[in-house]
Amino acid sequence: MTIEMTGRLLKHEKLAKYTSWRVGGPADRLYIPQDRHDLIEFIKTLPDSESVFWMGLGSNLLVRDGGIRGTVINTKGRLKEMSLTEEGSVYVEAGVPCAHVARFCGERGLLGAEFLAGIPGTIGGALKMNAGAFGGETWAIVQSVEMLNKSGNVTHRKPQEFTVSYRSVKGFENEWFLACVLTLQQGDTVESQQKIKGLLEKRGATQPTNQPSCGSVFKNPEGDYAARLIEQCGLKGYSIGGACVSEKHANFIVNTGNATAADIETLIYYVQDKVKQQQGVILQTEVCMVGEEI
């Protein structure tokens, strides 16, 4: 029996248009699945030797200018089922944008997902990163996850099976998130919507949301803020090529128009170096740096 793939397979596709920084070289192969079933069938066809990388909305990714060897799976606009379960939990497929999850829950008077409203990634990416904001964190509301491995097998897992910490989730590195079930608290729709509005206003006031970025480049060190340390070094507005430390939020590096991934990466190391020299703190990157240099 031959299985027909219904997704799109693109060769040598430049990833710049799939990342929020608008930089990144080509993927050897980029697969955009039709749906969950199609993705599982596609994964099964890949040879064992093929390296596979998953991306959602590319909002926490620095793809280097030489691109990614092997196959990239992109869930943007795909795997977008979301529903209320009989128990009152929320089932979400990996490609659903975080903002949609926040809105879906809020409209049903389910509290606890508001923090997702301003995170411009997919729930799959949020699971991988333990994305969080304003005191909320993805894994604090996860009841279970569905994982897919390279053989096309789907496994249900519980949060206790992972090592979860600030912007880090370890465990099952050869599996990817297909979907999750979120547990929320019953509450009031108006309360949820007001909270979302407040959080979005706060973001607009403090972050350069109108320029290409990947959000916070560095993790906040224990008890401090990366932005504060970078600002103390006088680095706001410092630029290398088309990459610039945001004037609005020092932990954001923005693409002013013609940045390459190399400009951004060089600026990341420059900032790290200055903060280490002047503040004695080694900043860890939050952003995932992947692919090859030219």
Ligand SMILES: Cc1cc2nc3c(=O)[nH]c(=O)nc-3n(C[C@H](O)[C@H](O)[C@H](O)COP(=O)(O)OP(=O)(O)OC[C@H]3O[C@@H](n4cnc5c(N)ncnc54)[C@H](O)[C@@H]3O)c2cc1C
């Ligand atoms: C303006 C702006 C503001 C931001 N604010 C915040 C914030 O407040 N809090 C915060 O935590 N982050 C923030 N971010 C960063 C980013 O939005 C989050 O990390 C988000 O969760 C990434 O999701 P994504 O779909 O874009 O993932 P991608 O950037 O595409 O991928 C990120 C990582 O997740 C992996 N991945 C993606 N999908 C899957 C999957 N289905 N299964 C397994 N692995 C997967 C990728 O391989 C990669 O390692 C911000 C980014 C921007 C641009």
